[in-house]
Amino acid sequence: MPGDQGVVVSVNVSSGGVPKRAVRGARARAAGLDGDGQRNLEFHGGPDRALCLFSMERIQALQAEGHSIAPGTTGENLTLAGLDWDLVAPGATLAVGGVTVEITAYAAPCASIRPSFADSNSNRISQKKHPGWSRVHARVTGEGEIRVGDSVTMGGSR
Numbered sequence: 175m176p177g178d179q180g181v182v183v184s185v186n187v188s189s190g191g192v193p194k195r196a197v198r199g200a201r202a203r204a205a206g207l208d209g210d211g212q213r214n215l216e217f218h219g220g221p222d223r224a225l226c227l228f229s230m231e232r233i234q235a236l237q238a239e240g241h242s243i244a245p246g247t248t249g250e251n252l253t254l255a256g257l258d259w260d261l262v263a264p265g266a267t268l269a270v271g272g273v274t275v276e277i278t279a280y281a282a283p284c285a286s287i288r289p290s291f292a293d294s295n296s297n298r299i300s301q302k303k304h305p306g307w308s309r310v311h312a313r314v315t316g317e318g319e320i321r322v323g324d325s326v327t328m329g330g331s332r
Contacts, residue, residue: 176231179327180256183230185320186210188248192286194246199321200288202273202314207251222278223311227262231254233306234297236291243290248283248299250309254326260306261328267315271324274316281309 186194198234206224222306228250236243245253252270262268266277278291283296291298301308 176256176258178258178261179221179255180251182324182325182326184322185322186249186251186253188246191305192247192249192301193244193264194249194251196246199319202275202320203317204268206244206314207320209252222263222313223241223281223324224314225252225275225312226250226281226309227252227254227275227277227312228309229253229259230259232259233297239298240292241290241298247290248287248296248309249281252320257326257328262310264310267329268312269325269327271320271326272316273314273317273320275310275312276315277280277310277312279311281311283308 184196187197187200187207188194190211200209205220222307226249230253233243262277264277264279268275281302283299287296288294297303299307
């Protein structure tokens, strides 16, 4: 049963765009993950959107619905498992390995992630249309390395 303890399942980066490719780990800084970039800085990146996070349990449920979504295909930097995703909301803090982050906003779906959905309707992960199914943006409040297998704790601090 998901709760307030989890694990990093995938760390994902790209030079811009999706899908983001899985790496073993990366350094998280106020500007985002080393090795990661965004094409459209109007909607992506910046200190309040340094990271994008998503739930492995949500991805698996979407796969069961017939969607071709997988870690990194919707542009998330961190795919996390074991957390009660309903609690991963703006204002929440997470300790991710040796890094601390604060959730700043729900991530609105965009056209570039449509291939992850059977009907090309990325609104399936819209917080407005399907509360609790959205990716989230986060600011990095304590920099450091994030690696696959790192623990994640809700409300955690370093």
